[in-house]
Amino acid sequence: MKRMVLFATLFAAWPACGFTQTMDEIVNNGNNPDNVLAHSMGLDRKSYSPLKQINKSNVGRLVPLWSTSLMNDWGELSAPAVYNGVIYAINGKWTFALDVETGRQLWRTAVEPESGVDRHGITRGAPVLYNGKLFRVTVDNHLVALDMKTGKLVWSQKFAEAKEGYYATGAPMIANGVLISGMSGGESTTRGFLDGWDPDSGKRLWRRYTIPAPGEPGSETWPANSDAWTRGGGPTWRSGSYDPELDLVYWGTGNAEPYDPRPRGAMDSLYTSSVLALRPKTGELVCFHQYTPNDIYDVDATDEQVLADLVIEGQPRKVMIQANKNGFMYVLDRTNCKPIAANAYVKVNWATGIDKETSRPILTDVYKKFLAGDEVEIFPSRGTNATPIAFNPNTGLVYASTWNVARIQKLAASNPQSLGSVSTGVVARNPRANPGEVVGAFVALDPLTGDKKWETPLTDVPGAAGVLATGGGVLFTGKLTGEFLAFDANTGKTLWQFKVSSSVNATAITYTHNGRQYVSVASGLGGAVAPRFVQASVPTGGSLWTFALMPETNRP
Numbered sequence: 001m002k003r004m005v006l007f008a009t010l011f012a013a014w015p016a017c018g019f020t021q022t023m024d025e026i027v028n029n030g031n032n033p034d035n036v037l038a039h040s041m042g043l044d045r046k047s048y049s050p051l052k053q054i055n056k057s058n059v060g061r062l063v064p065l066w067s068t069s070l071m072n073d074w075g076e077l078s079a080p081a082v083y084n085g086v087i088y089a090i091n092g093k094w095t096f097a098l099d100v101e102t103g104r105q106l107w108r109t110a111v112e113p114e115s116g117v118d119r120h121g122i123t124r125g126a127p128v129l130y131n132g133k134l135f136r137v138t139v140d141n142h143l144v145a146l147d148m149k150t151g152k153l154v155w156s157q158k159f160a161e162a163k164e165g166y167y168a169t170g171a172p173m174i175a176n177g178v179l180i181s182g183m184s185g186g187e188s189t190t191r192g193f194l195d196g197w198d199p200d201s202g203k204r205l206w207r208r209y210t211i212p213a214p215g216e217p218g219s220e221t222w223p224a225n226s227d228a229w230t231r232g233g234g235p236t237w238r239s240g241s242y243d244p245e246l247d248l249v250y251w252g253t254g255n256a257e258p259y260d261p262r263p264r265g266a267m268d269s270l271y272t273s274s275v276l277a278l279r280p281k282t283g284e285l286v287c288f289h290q291y292t293p294n295d296i297y298d299v300d301a302t303d304e305q306v307l308a309d310l311v312i313e314g315q316p317r318k319v320m321i322q323a324n325k326n327g328f329m330y331v332l333d334r335t336n337c338k339p340i341a342a343n344a345y346v347k348v349n350w351a352t353g354i355d356k357e358t359s360r361p362i363l364t365d366v367y368k369k370f371l372a373g374d375e376v377e378i379f380p381s382r383g384t385n386a387t388p389i390a391f392n393p394n395t396g397l398v399y400a401s402t403w404n405v406a407r408i409q410k411l412a413a414s415n416p417q418s419l420g421s422v423s424t425g426v427v428a429r430n431p432r433a434n435p436g437e438v439v440g441a442f443v444a445l446d447p448l449t450g451d452k453k454w455e456t457p458l459t460d461v462p463g464a465a466g467v468l469a470t471g472g473g474v475l476f477t478g479k480l481t482g483e484f485l486a487f488d489a490n491t492g493k494t495l496w497q498f499k500v501s502s503s504v505n506a507t508a509i510t511y512t513h514n515g516r517q518y519v520s521v522a523s524g525l526g527g528a529v530a531p532r533f534v535q536a537s538v539p540t541g542g543s544l545w546t547f548a549l550m551p552e553t554n555r556p
Contacts, residue, residue: 004154004168006107006108006109006110006150006151006153007055007107007108007109007110007151018245020131020132021037021083021129021130021131021442022128022130022131022149022378023121023174023176023177025037026038026043026130026174027125027244027372027470028039028045029042030042030049030050033049033051033082033511033512034082034084034085034511034512034513035082035084035511035547036080036082036083036509036510037081037082037083037129037130037171037386038126038173039125039126039171039239039304040079040304040306040390040466040507041081041468041509041510042387043173043175043241043242043243043244043280043307044085044218044241044242044243044306044307044308045241045304045306045388046306046307046390046392046393046468047306047307047308047388047389047390047391047466047467047468047507048111048390048391048392048393048468048469048471049468049469049470049471049510049511050470050471050510051183051368051470051471051472051510051511051517052162052470052471052472052473052500053472053512053516053517053549054470054472054474054517054519054548054549055470055472055473055474056473056474056488056495057470058549059472059474059486059495059496059551060118060495061497061549061550062486062496062498062519062547062548062549062550063547063548063549063550064498064545064546064547065103065518065546065547065548066102066103066545066546067103067500067501067543067544067546068098068103068105068522068544069541069542069544070089070091070094070522070526070542070543070544071093071094071542072091072093072094072097072541073091073526073540073541073542074091074120074121074122074524074526074540074542074544075091075122075505075524075526075527075531075540075542075546076091076093076502076505076506076522076523076526076542077122077123077124077505077506077526077527077541078091078123078124078125078126078127078171078506078522079125079126079466079506079507079508079509079521079522080127080509080520080522080544081126081128081129081509081540082100082126082141082509082511082520082539083129083148085099085100085101085513086098086099086100086106086148086522087099087100087499087520087544087546088127088129088134088214089127089150089522089544090126090127090136090156090379091121091122091123091522091524092111092120092122092123092139093110093121094108094109094120095108095111095127095134095136095146095151095545096108096111097148097151097354098183098544099147100351100512100513100518100546101514103511103544103546105329107150107151109146109151109152109153110115110153111138111139111503113138113139113140114140114162116162116163116241117140117162117167117199119138119139119162119167120139121138121139121153121169122139122169122239122526122527122528123136123137123169123171124169124170124237124239124386125170125171125172125173125238125239126171126509127171127175128171128172128174128179128281129148130174130199131199131200132143132147132148132149132181133146133148133154133199134146134147134148134324135146135170135172135174135179135199136171136530137168137169137170137171137172137181138168139167139168139169140158140162140166140167140168141154141158141159141160141161141162141166141167141183142157142159142168142177143157143159143168143181143195143197143202144156144157144158145173145199145202152275154202155201155202155369157197157202157204158518159181159183159195159204160183160185160190160295162420164173164188164189164190164419164420165185165188165190165419165420165421165422166184166185166188166190167183167184167185167188168181168182168183168184168256169184169237170183170236170237170238170239170302171239172180172197172239173198173239173240173242174244175240175244175249175280176243176244176247176280176281177199177280178195178196178197178199178280178281178352179196179198179199180194180195180249180251180280181194181195181197181239182194182195182197182234182235182236182237182239182251182541183235183236183237184237184239184324185235186233186234186254186255186257186300187255187257187298187422187423187424188231188257188420188422188423189231189257189417189418189419189420189423190231190233190235190257191209191210191211191229191230191232191233191234192209192210192211192232192233192234192235192236192253192272193207193208193209193210193236193437194207194208194210194236194251194253194276194278194283195207196206196208196280196281196282196283198476200377200454205281205283206282206283207264207283208276208278208283208285210234210235210236210253210270210271210272210274210276211229211230211232211233211234211270211271211272212229212270212271214229215231217285218270218271219479221267221268221269221270222264222265222269222270223264223265223267225293226263226265228263228264228265229425231257231417232256232257232264232269232272233254233255233256233257233258233269233272234253234254234255234256234257234269234272234273234274235253235254235255235302236251236252236253236254236269236300236302237254238252238302238303238304238386239251239304240252240304240305241304241305241306241307241320242280242454243307243318243334246318246334246335247279247280248277248278248279248286248334249277249278249279249280250275250276250277250305250307250320250334251275251276251278251305252274252275252276252300252301252302252303252304252305252322253271253272253274253275253276253300253301253302254272254273254300254301254302255272255273255295255297255298255299255300255514256269256272256273256294256295256296257272257423257424258415258417258423258424258425258426259292259295259296259297259409259424259425259426260296260411260412260415260424260425260426260470261296261371262425263415263417263425264294266294266371267294268290268294269294269295270288270290270294271288271290272295273290273291273292273293273295273300273301274288274289274290274291274297274301275288275289275291275305275320275322275332275337277334277337280366280464282386287336287337288337288357289330289332289337289338289339291322291326291328291330292324292361293325293360293361295369296367297326297350297378297407298407298424299324299325299326299327299380299382300324300325300326300384301322301325301326302322302325302386303323303324303325303384303386303388303389304322304388305320305321305332305334306320306322306389306391306398307319307320307321307334308320308321308322308391309393310331310396310448312340312448312501316335317340318333318334318335319331319332319333319340320332320334320389321389321398321447323345323383323384323389323398323400323402324348324383325380325382325383325384325386326348326351326361326380326383327344327345327346327347327348327350327351327379327380327383328342328343328344328345328348328351328354328361328382328383329342329343329344329345329396329398329445329447329450330342331447331448337357339354340448341447341448341449341450342354343449343450344412344450345383345400345402345443345445346379346402346403346404347379347380347404348379348380348384348429348474349364349366349377349378349379350361350363350364350366350367350378350379352364366378370409370410370411371411373410373411374410375408375409375410376408376410377406377407377408377431378405378406378407378408378409378411379404379407379499380403380405380406380407381403381405381406382403382405382407382529383402383403384400384401384402384403384463385403385462385463385527385529385530387401387463387464387465387466387467387505387507388467388507389466389467390464390466390467390468390469390475390536391447391469392469392489394428394471395489396443396446396447397444397446397447397453397489398444398445398446398447399442399443399444399469399475399489400442400443400445400466400467401440401441401442401443401462401463401464401465401467401477401531402440402441402442402462403439403440403444403462403463403465404438404439404440404441404460404462405431405433405439405440406431407428407431408428408429408430408431409427409428409429410426410427411425411426411427412424412426412427413426422515430532433460435460436459436460437459437460438457438458438459439458439460439461439462440457440458440461440462440463441455441457441458442455442456442458442463442467442475442477442487442492443455443456443492444489445493453490454490454491454492455492456487456494458479458494460533461479461480461481461533461534462480462530462533463477463478463479463480463488463505464480464503464505464527464529464530465477465478465479465504465505465506465507465508466506466507466508467507468507468508468509468510468519469489470510472492473485473488473489474487474488474489474495474505475487475488475489476508476510477501477504477507477508478500478503478504478505478506478508478521478523479503479504480503480505480525480530480533480534480538481503481534481537482499482500482501482502482503482504482538482540483497483498483499483500483504484497484498484499484500484504484508484521484523484545484547485497498547500521500523500524500527500543500545501505501522501523501541501543502524502525502538502539502540502541502542502543503525503526503530503534503537504521504522504523504537505522505523505524505525505526505527505530506521506522506523507521508520508521509521516548516549517548517549518546518547518548519546519547519548520545520546520547521544521545522542522543522544522545523542523543523544523545524540524542524543525539525540525541526542529552
């Protein structure tokens with residue numbers, strides 16, 4: 001990153017507030033409804049708010065208070081963050097600070113990638129606010145800290161080289177006073193890792209590789225006398241969750257590289273497509289679970305681990321829930337990473353289920369046909385499109401936007417690997433969809449049994465937005481065609497919708513300001529996969545929208 005250019009609103013009256021966010025504030029994010037300091041409304045990643053001023057009986061009165069341009073046509077995939085009357089938004093081009101009541105810009109800081117980095121940047125997650133600084137990544141592999149009040153650069157640290165296939169899209173997180181960040185590039189010749197940083201100085205404290213070197217635990221799952229591990233994938237392109245009582249960070253890893261299993265000896269390839277439980281101070285690996293051994297399907301395990309406390313067979317259990325991209329929803333014991341339940345939540349044809357004894361997928365003939373050189377149709381290409389699910393602790397249900405779209409691939413005739421190049425070893429193409437075909441759904445389900453309480457099918461165009469659940473019994477999500485939606489959490493019935501200016505690919509947040517509940521969401525077509533469904537019919541252009549209830553009027 002060459003530099004970050006600041007544009008400040010001169011003489012603007014800054015909201016009267018402090019700028020020091022403590023770890024206690026982040027851990028207890030829900031205790032102050034005026035602030036949203038963590039991805040998915042909390043370090044537990046539930047994407048749930050107990051706020052209920054907006055509820056099923058009055059959500060029809062929801063109206064936009066303001067919207068503002070985010071000056072970006074590469075896609076809006078990030079949720080904003082809020083602290084003391086200021087809302088912060090990020091995308092591939094800019095970081096914004098806005099007055100939460102009016103949307104008026106307080107400052108904006110441009111991202112200017114290093115020379116030679118021409119990849120369009122997208123950002124997932126949300127800005128990270130801590131101790132007066134805003135933290136984010138930029139596409140050219142920099143982790144940066146900005147002063148929250150001015151937008152000026154405090155420090156910037158480069159953690160990888162673009163010429164080696166690395167880039168950055170996923171948000172960092174704060175856990176026990178340590179800033180933790182990941183990387184992207186699992187389709188290239190990369191070796192995944194997580195870094196721990198001192199948020200004050202920007203000094204790197206530790207690095208945890210997701211692919212073990214020879215002699216390290218897990219290296220027995222890579223071929224001996226081979227350097228395949230040096231470019232074995234395992235990217236960390238989504239963000240993590242954190243349990244402060246156990247002092248464990250849970251972070252998912254992506255696919256093995258290449259997808260063609262032969263250079264990897266068709267072995268399990270740890271710690272790809274896994275969840276890692278780490279000590280935030282040191283990066284020590286405490287436990288792990290591999291969801292998809294020998295991942296040839298590019299199904300990853302990077303989706304967030306939702307932390308919840310469930311009663312199972314009469315006993316309280318600390319669990320983590322993941323709607324894995326491989327089509328199965330998992331419930332694990334988060335104290336030891338042991339599986340408790342695994343159920344398909346979308347159509348799955350590469351496995352018939354998860355073996356209860358070994359916890360491994362029970363493979364169908366798709367794998368053998370693929371290795372034989374056949375072109376295979378794999379369901380799902382993704383269970384969700386890398387977007388957060390929601391979990392309501394009062395109902396015990398998960399709410400998700402799911403996909404019913406196949407991945408079609410076959411082995412490439414050859415797979416020459418050169419440093420920094422895309423080297424999946426497969427040839428893939430998009431499936432053809434018939435008009436009116438069901439390609440996804442909004443769904444409510446029990447994570448322990450997989451039973452669906454309700455399901456609202458989506459035809460022609462799947463969803464690419466995350467889900468927000470609220471104490472008012474209302475779910476918020478959106479469509480690629482631009483509708484921002486409110487559902488009845490009990491039935492899946494649409495209670496309200498509003499057409500914003502472009503696609504809704506992000507996850508909404510909710511909070512209060514001067515005692516009034518607000519809902520904010522970013523809009524803007526973009527991302528790696530979703531645009532192919534609507535790019536001919538939906539305009540690009542990023543914007544941020546904020547809604548609240550229209551006051552009731554006394555009619556004569």
